Amino acid sequence: MKPTNLAFLTTSALFSMCFTTSALADVDYHIDIDQPIHHLAQVSVSFPKTESTQLTVNLPVWRTGRYQVLPVADGVRLFEATDSKGKVLPWQRTASGEWTINLTQPTAVKVSYQLHANELGDRLRHIDESHAYLDASGVFMYSPEFRQQPITVEMKVPKGWKSFSGMDKGRNSHSFKAANYDVLADSPIETGINQHFSFEADGREYDVVFWGEGNYDTEQIITDLHKISGQASMIWDDYPFERYVYMVHATSGARGATEHLNSTVIQLPRFNFREREDYLRFISTASHEFIHTWNVKSYRPQGLVPYDYQSENMTDLLWVAEGSTSYFQNQLLLRAGVMTAKEFFEDLSLRIVLNENNPGRDTQSVAEASLGQWSSTWGDYAINHSVNIYSEGYLASMALDFSVIQDSQLAHSYRDVHKALYQNFKIPMGYNVADVQNILTTLTGKDYQPWWQKFVNQPFILEFDTLLAQAGLVTTYGDKAKTQVETGIGLSGLHADLVLATVAKNSPAWKAGLTAGDELIAVNGLKVTAEGFAKRFEDFKPGDKVKLTVFSNDRLKDVSMVLGEQPKGELSIQALESVTTEQKAFFKAWLGIDWPFDADGEWIKSDNDA
Incomplete structure (x- = not known):
């Protein structure tokens, strides 16, 4: 069994495996994509024999990577349950994503239902004539009683389709297997008419699957994904996977991306890949999701361990899970040579402008935003009185990074915090605020509770020029603003x-x-x-x-x-008129690259500059 799968076994499951694995009967899933033009499929789940008088089966009410309750079960019709002899069993719908089956004697149970899958924008499930994207959270029911059992997935798909997943292959090219439901729920399947590429980086295998026609350049994407995939050592000292799958969707309008256990799905409108601005958006997203393989999928806050698929998973550290990932994504691209320093600071400039024009930044803290993510909306009230865990979490991470670099006299950075989280709090453990603060104290020798109170537990306003001056930089609207x-x-x-x-x-x-x-x-x-x-x-x-x-x-x-x-006009970040050796050293400790300006304060050209 690969380390990837072991990471998702609970302590009790590991305990039981110490005695025997033969006692764990498989939960068998089957999906027949019989009416793709109408977004329909038939799903069945065969559960092992149970001694219970009732068997509860669930479809999650949210999917990993999106912290919001969704009407997932609305895509289910024609639910039926039968015993080991094929006899129909009585059942009741007992919650939004829950069915309770009544049993009169011990028996195996088979559940079947019709599935409607047309939620591409939610990256939950989508079936059409050309493909099926299947996130188990929106496709496959589970029983809490058998959540830790090994699973198999068998698919019947139209002729000519090819199937890919982060899960291990099963008996044929359209079947997969996993250690338990948690692995299944975090290992989406892409099957259909697609293009497939593969490469190796730093001893790991990578698959890249493209679905949909568009103006993307597969050669450039593969080249850059190869560069990105070899940059994990920027933060961590090993990998939580042996094989990783990038799934790229060129769509008719749907966009967004979601991280998974050892794969990701990234989607953009089909003609939004070619222009440099569009491409940077795509490749930055790929970097973001790749980083999530560690931050969230390998270690995450206690409120998210283990996942409760039937209700909200509350934590005040979502800003670390998402905002810090956003903070690191372009640093990884910068170090890989995929993004220029000029492009990096253009993105940071935009983030500064958005923050300074965000009326909610003096109302809500990143801790409160993390707790409120499950009920967050996008509207006039939210804009005026809220912050975003991604954008504000990015800036909180940046402030924390600068503080760690300064307090450790350039010996450590915020990257070392995440390295320590990965080393010490791998799932099934989870970390809390005190754990993060203890790591910060270990790295710097200082008490970080006051910092946390100022920048996390209450709204903060950053003085960007004061912050950036430590790295020899300044913001400007030009000489004649x-x-x-x-x-x-x-x-x-x-x-x-x-x-x-x-x-x-x-x-x-x-x-x-x-x-x-x-x-x-x-x-x-x-x-x-x-x-x-x-x-x-x-x-x-x-x-x-x-x-x-x-x-x-x-x-x-x-x-x-x-x-x-x-x-x-546009805000830009430039070098100070006079930059010291100490400021350049701080810059190097921050981003890991050499000073990118010449003696006249102009950007030093790189291969990616236009």
Whole structure:
């Protein structure tokens, strides 16, 4: 059995295996993709003999990698349960993702049901004429009684399809096996008409599977994935897998990515790969998901160990699980030579601007955002009073990294924190806040509880220039910085009308009494259109008072708004005019690369520069 599978066995399961493995009968799954054009398949699960008077079977109400309850069971119809002789057994639906089967005598049980799979955007399940993407969380039911039993998966697929998964191969090219349901739930299957490539990096095997036509360059992607896959030693000292699978979807619009035990799925609209900006978005995502193989899949907060598939898994450390992964993703690309230093700092500049324009950063802490992730929404209230575990977690990680580098006198960095988490808290263990703080104290000799209180348990505002100056850097809008009008109005972009999607807290529009849902009709008595909205305000300057005519709750009214001021142009990160040897050393300790500026403060060209 591979270390990958052992990591997901609970202590009790390991205990039982010390005595015998023959006593563990397989749970057998079968899926027949019989109506792909209608997104339909037939699923059956055969459970071993049970002595219980009831057998509970579940379909998870969420999937790993997305911390939100989903209506997963809505894709199930024609549920049926039979005993070992084929006799139909009575059952009741007892919860959203739960069925309880009544038994009169010990027997094996077979469960069957029809599955509808058209949730590609959720990366949960999707079946069509060309492929099936199957995340077990949305496809295969389990019984808590048999969760730790070995499993097999047999598939009946259309002719010409090829099947791939991070699981071990079974009896044929369309079958797989795993140690238990936890491995199955974290090892999605991609089967269909696809392109397949393979390579080796640092003694590990990698498969890359492409589904869907698009403007991607397979040669470039394979080359860069090879570079990325050899960079794990940037943080960790070994691998939690022997083989890894990259699944790439070129879609008709669905996007996003999800990490898994020893694989990932990454999807973008089919023509969003070629341009450098698009490609960097794709390859950064690939880096993010690869890093997750350690951070989240090999070690994770106690609230997520073991997974409870039927309810929320609460933890105040999701910002470490997700935000720190975001923080490391471009560093890995930078060290691999896939991303230039200039591109790295362009991304960081954008993150700084987004943070400085986020009205929720003075309201919610990253700890609270972690706990609230399960109920988070995207709307006017959330934008004005919330932070994101990814973006804010990135900046909290950066602040922590700079603190560790400084407090350890360049001997350690935040990477060493994650190395220690991997070494000391591999699943089935889980780490908590005190564990992270203890690691920080060990590395630096300082008490990190005050830092934690300031930057994690309460909202924080970073002084970016003060922070970056340690590494010889400064933010700037240019030598001749200009300003432009600020309104605080955000449009959804979904309608031809001017319905306000968001109104930023404490912005000119907020102070004028506008709110999300109002419809803008005119500025100073003249009609304004969605297409001309931005240009219309270019006719004014900061400090001007304008009259806005709006429909608010279907009632026409006029409001007066004093226009605000914001920087015009793009923020960039540059070298300070005078950089010391100590600052360059800090820079090297931070990113692991040499100083990327020449004597005139210009970027030193690299192979990836345009």
